Amino acid sequence: MLSYFKGVADCLAGFRIITRAGLRRFVVLPLLINIVLFATAIYFFSKQIDIWVEQLLPAWLSFLEYVLWPLFAIMLFIIVFYSFTLLANIIAAPFNSLLAARVEASIGGRAAETMNAEGFWKIVIRSIRSELSKLLYFIKWFIPLVILTFIPGINIIAPLAWFSFASWSFALEYTDYTLGNHEQLFPEVREFNRNNRMCSLGFGSVVFMLTSIPILNFIAMPVAVCGAARMVTKIKEGQNS
Numbered sequence: 001m002l003s004y005f006k007g008v009a010d011c012l013a014g015f016r017i018i019t020r021a022g023l024r025r026f027v028v029l030p031l032l033i034n035i036v037l038f039a040t041a042i043y044f045f046s047k048q049i050d051i052w053v054e055q056l057l058p059a060w061l062s063f064l065e066y067v068l069w070p071l072f073a074i075m076l077f078i079i080v081f082y083s084f085t086l087l088a089n090i091i092a093a094p095f096n097s098l099l100a101a102r103v104e105a106s107i108g109g110r111a112a113e114t115m116n117a118e119g120f121w122k123i124v125i126r127s128i129r130s131e132l133s134k135l136l137y138f139i140k141w142f143i144p145l146v147i148l149t150f151i152p153g154i155n156i157i158a159p160l161a162w163f164s165f166a167s168w169s170f171a172l173e174y175t176d177y178t179l180g181n182h183e184q185l186f187p188e189v190r191e192f193n194r195n196n197r198m199c200s201l202g203f204g205s206v207v208f209m210l211t212s213i214p215i216l217n218f219i220a221m222p223v224a225v226c227g228a229a230r231m232v233t234k235i236k237e238g239q240n241s
Contacts, residue, residue: 010203011228023103034222037091038088097123107233133185171228199235
């Protein structure tokens, strides 16, 4: 359980890291991408939430509407914001990889490697490939969860299932930037997180909560990238074991 809270602490440390001199310019673009997409998600969610909950709530459970409405609202919130977060990460992936590299260098007390145009495009290509691999993995689990959501009675556990899935997915998403910079592919990223499951789930649950809080969700992406770089670096150095 201690590892879980270490993951929580690593994620929260991202708030401090993004203010460091030399890192701020790498935070700006991911931040702008997140602001635009999350503002869109908030507008979309607020317009549709009542309609969706009414459609999903089984008629025979209508007498429990006041109890179940918050559960279904939370589930739909996770689906919408997770989807928009995934889109934001795909767009910002190359810039997040650069930010992760700078954070890792600063934690290790090293000078960051200089980046030329050729190196940048290699990161772009690698990031796109990695995001596609993650997308296929997430879809594999996304479909059963959607089916679960529409099964009357059983779907009462859907919010918990979505929360667990989102936390795990966020851990995979953000640790991939640092690990990917070391040429590790997505199967190796999954193995790293499996080997540090509680730490990763602690980290991912905080990322999910950050994406759920207005205003904070705008800076959730760069905070998570920095926090994940810190977590991965500490684990590799044996500090989170």
